[in-house]
Amino acid sequence: MTNPATYPGPPVELPLRLEADPAPAPYCDVCGALDQQRREARAEGNLSAVSDANVEIRDHPHNTRWQRS
Secondary structure (H helix, E strand, C coil): CCCCCCCCCCCCCCCCCCCCCCCCCCCCCEEHHHHHHHHHHHHCCCHHHHHHHHHHHHHHHCHHHHHHH
């Protein structure tokens, strides 16, 4: 009798993605505040908060034209 595998195949190995942090949009107060929070979180070693700030900066909606207020 053979030993049947209890899984369908070998494990999947995902690549480690080390992309740069998204840049805050120029003249955007929200992105500027998130960038500050990200720097503080990184200084404290809170990489979860760094990741959260990156997602918020990346997904924050902006107009296509940057204008100073």
